[in-house]
Amino acid sequence: MQLLITLVAALLSHHVEPKHQARPNVVLILCDDLGAHDLGCTGSTVIKTPHIDALRAQGMLFTQAYSSGCVCAPSRCALLTGRSLAHAQIRDNQEVANADDGTYGGQRALTAGTETIARSLQRAGYATACFGKWGLGGPGDATGHPLSQGFDRFYGFLCQRNAHNHYAAYIESDREKIVLDGNSRGVTGAQFVPDLCANEAVQWIASKAPSDAPFFVYFATNLPHLALQAPEEAVAKYLLDEVAYEGKKGYLACPKPHATYAAMVTKIDxxxxxxxxxxxDAGDLEHTIFFFTSDNGAPWELGGFDPAFFGSNKGLRGSKNSLWEGGLRVPFIASWKGHVPFASACEEPVVGYDLVPTILSMTGTRSDAVVDGVSLARVILGEAPCESLALRPPLVWENPSGAGQQAVRDGRWKLVRVQAKSVERARFELYDLGVDPLEAMDVARANPEVLARLVKVFESRTPSEVTEWNYAPIASIDAR
Structure with a gap:
């Protein structure tokens, strides 16, 4: 079995030479808290997403796609470095205090010289830009800034907390703080920041049209993360059953929470x-690869958001901030006009940190980066069957928040370690997702060999230098 896994991993990491003489551009679109079923092409009957649906129609939809993590910062770290959360630098949202002048402090920063996908592409001659939410450093730590991590251009939110209001009072442009006139972090304002980020992305792409150099755009919108806010004209497009949300626990009030959430997703579209x-318009459509996904599953009923109304997680167990299926399952689309089989689909499990080896392969970029993901390039391009992913290495996640969780998926099997920080209370739960996608029946006792095999995956993790991101030693399986 180990030999088979090694051979399949070698096949999936096979270097794919671009079909054009010029290397393709790459646009990576990452949404914030978007549920797996919040798009028209993934089953929503409420929310209108024609442009995303069109990408899906001329590309591939991965129907069992997972985010790299279940909350923002670690998911983004894994996405950009190709390391799973068993080995990644950032494994939870670790906040940095605000400055005395109120500037948001950001989150724990990536270390200097981290081999991000942007750095690899930049070194290979790509123009690189990040627009939207960063969350992997702040204004007080230059090493974690996007411009220090492989990007030529940045416009957006360094700190995730600043991104929690879509009418933020300021934004960062490269290393400059830009005050937004008419915005005061209220319910509404003069400038809807997600639109500003889209404006900047469009202008930057247009500015690259005269150049022969390829480009990489990381468009990390902060939609549809709470608070529930959208321009009035966008909300007015939806006439839905409503109960006004009065605002609780620090969240803003919203008179039309259903229509507002739908409008936020449509603004992404x-x-x-x-x-x-x-x-x-730049003449680059057939030379550009698009990827579309989300940083984690949809949140629970919070801040006026109603996941049951939208079917965001379609009955899956759990939500954001958990390693159950509802916290990890996300939309995942790969589209490249003329190269990806039209309206194709793949049902094998894939994960966000697969994107680094995939992009490296599809752009013909060499990198010394150590990655845990596998390249999906040959599957996306129709050069290998989706089933070739069946013997890929296991998918691995961690969530040190609270009592701690660890999870691994290998084929049909998913093992979850709950209460993972406690020697006394930690236990394993094993699920056969092939027959039990809702994770309702723990079959650990009936499958001791599978349990033992997957536990070994947990034991191979790299301890984090952050003490609270580690877990209790694994005791005897028989005792659990």
Missing amino acids: EAVGRIVRAVT
Whole structure:
């Protein structure tokens, strides 16, 4: 079995030479808290997403796709470095205090010289830009800034907390703080920041049109993360049953929470449409690969958000901030006009940290980065069957928040370690997702060999230098 896994891993990491003489551009679109079923092409009957649906129609939809983590910062770290959370630098949201002038402090920073996908592409001659939410450093730590991690251009939120209001009072442009006139972090304001980020992305893409150099855009929108806010004209497009949300626990009130959430997702779709149009206008559509996904599953009923109304997680167990399926399952689309089989689909499990080896392969970029993901390039391009992913190495997640969770998926099997920080209370739960996708029946006792095999995956993790991101030693399996 180990030999088979090694051979399959070698096949999936096979270097794919670009079909054009010029290396393709890459646009990576990452949403914030978007549920797996919040798009028209993934089953929503409420929310309108025609531009994203069009990307899906001319590309591949991965129907069992997972985020790299269940909350923002670690998921983004894994996405950009290709390391699972068993080995990644950032494994939870670790906040940095605000400055005396109120500037948001950011989160724990990536270390200097981290081999991000942006750095690899930049070294290979790509122009690189990040627009939207960063969350892997702050203004007080230059090493974690996007411009220090492989990006030529940054416009957006360094700190995730600043991104929690879509009418933020300021934004960062490269290393400059830009005050947004008419915005005061209220319920509404003069400038809807997600639109500003889309504007900047479109302008930057247009500015690259005269150049022969390829580009990489990381468009990390902060939508549809709470608070529930959208321009009035966007909300007015939806006439839905409503109960006004009065605002609790620090969240803003919202008179039309259903219509507002739907409008926020549609605003993502509008941004996608504008970016695709900018690429098309530059004459680069057939030379540009698009990836679309989310940083984690949809949240629970919070801040006026109603996941049951939208079917965001479609009955899956758990939500954001958990390693159950509802916290990890996300939309995942790969689209490259003329290269990806039309309206194709893959049902094998894939994960966000697969994108680094995939992008490296599809762009013909060499990198010394150590990655845990596998390249999906040959599957996406129709050069290998989806089933070739069946013997990939296991998918691994960690969530040190609270009592701690660890999880691993290998084929049909998923093992979850709960209460993982406690020697006395830690236990394993094993699920056969092939027959039990809702994780309702623990079958650990009936499958001791599978349990023992997957536990070994947990034991191979790299301890974190952050003490609270580690777990209790694994006791005897028989005792658990």
